[in-house]
């Protein structure tokens with residue numbers, strides 16, 4: 412026996428010494444070693460075998476019809492899990508398609524890694540005209556938090572480790588990893604190769620706030636008469652849900668969630684000031700920003716939204732350079748949100764008083780008034796449906812299923828749904844985000860369905876849906892529980908514009924009238940519904956959710972409903988001639 416054993420050991424050692432591996436295997440090994448189990452992408456030269464191998468090695472490869480949507484899926488997976496979502500593309504055009512999603516991820520602080528195959532350095536650098544030649548690394552740099560290229564297979568472990576750390580540490584963002592075709596085919600000794608891999612330890616280290624910064628913030632809070640907490644999607648990302656809720660409740664301070672922070676506390680929470688948004692932004696004297704930036708979504712912290720009296724801001728953020736980006740911040744608290752909010756909560760000592768009823772009562776009064784007004788609007792039943800009556804139907808169904816993921820984009824469809832659809836659980840609402848972009852719909856829906864394994868309802872304007880509509884095939888191919896509702900009012904904003912010349916071409920904002928988007932999903936084996944009343948919409952949505960099947964509901968909306976640019980009319984310069 413002993414002899415046999417030693418022979419086996421010898422043989423194994425000999426075999427190991429002669430065994431080789433290659434770049435393809437090492438990339439997959441490096442990702443798997445770091446608990447990454449899914450790749451979103453689109454195959455082609457030179458990464459087809461990488462996708463095949465990922466699947467063969469037990470990873471999930473979700474193949475898309477366009478790289479931008481694969482990238483968006485990866486980005487939202489990153490937001491949901493705090494692990495970088497991976498998007499894999501071919502070179503040049505495929506890379507550029509993915510780059511839009513990478514830039515969007517960086518802008519939104521979502522961790523993702525765009526991995527693209529590229530052509531040979533020697534030819535690219537001399538610009539000799541290779542197949543899909545492009546200097547991808549340099550193209551990616553301005554739009555990524557970090558960008559790396561790996562030239563030697565023994566550096567793949569380091570490259571993947573650096574990409575993971577860059578994506579998730581500090582302020583999360585998009586990272587580009589460039590893998591030239593030659594690298595993937597490089598072979599090296601299997602034992603040495605395994606030793607070159609790195610399992611990243613503590614990829615996003617906690618960052619404790621300085622005690623004096625916490626004290627300064629508490630002092631500002633103590634001076635407040637009309638304090639307000641603003642929760643942003645950074646707070647949702649941080650997964651410090653219990654700590655944030657405890658801080659809000661213990662302080663008694665009213666709060667406003669930004670759209671992707673909705674559900675961090677249920678929207679029905681009595682301290683939610685959402686229904687009195689304009690009032691609290693105008694009237695608050697101290698505002699505590701938690702994972703929210705004072706960008707255009709908050710009118711840059713100044714102007715008529717915020718009133719004439721200067722506010723004092725406390726800002727909790729992981730990024731020190733965010734502070735003072737738009738207005739002066741009286742008390743920056745720099746660190747991870749979990750640690751910062753815990754420290755602030757501990758600082759709510761005997762000297763802190765909850766806001767008085769003068770403030771909370773005024774908010775409640777405003778809220779009740781606005782809610783009653785909204786209820787009256789929502790109760791109307793115009794024919795054809797308008798945004799409100801359709802959203803009422805959806806709201807009533809979703810109220811019964813707080814676990815459902817909601818994706819939302821469009822102009823009017825986004826603006827109305829954001830305020831009408833209540834959220835009850837954190838990280839369940841995914842929308843146009845920091846750029847306010849269209850085109851995230853099906854990518855986010857697929858990413859959310861794959862990542863959570865749960866039902867997704869995507870509430871889409873007809874224009875917004877058009878950007879990613881072909882991914883319905885992807886949804887059907889992977890049999891994902893995604894119900895897409897297209898708010899079809901025949902055009903961008905609305906469908907009533909006319910060509911002033913009387914020419915054959917329709918107006919720039921107009922689509923095919925009476926289009927049946929439900930037929931699109933039927934082409935791929937999904938279930939289509941056409942809904943012309945709130946009752947039909949409710950029935951179709953309930954059926955879709957019960958089936959868990961790929962479904963599309965064409966919700967027919969009055970083509971005259973909808974305003975130009977939704978609520979962003981102020982950002983839309985109009986020519987004097989057009990105003991006439």
Ligand code: ADP
Pocket residue numbers: 518519520581582583642643644645646648649669670671672701702703704705706708727728729730733746747748749844845
């Ligand atoms: P919203 O659009 O919802 O207002 P933003 O995307 O503007 O939110 O802001 C998110 C902020 O959260 C960013 O400034 C980012 O640096 C910060 N952030 C993200 N993750 C964390 C974290 N774990 N801890 C602290 N701050 C974070």
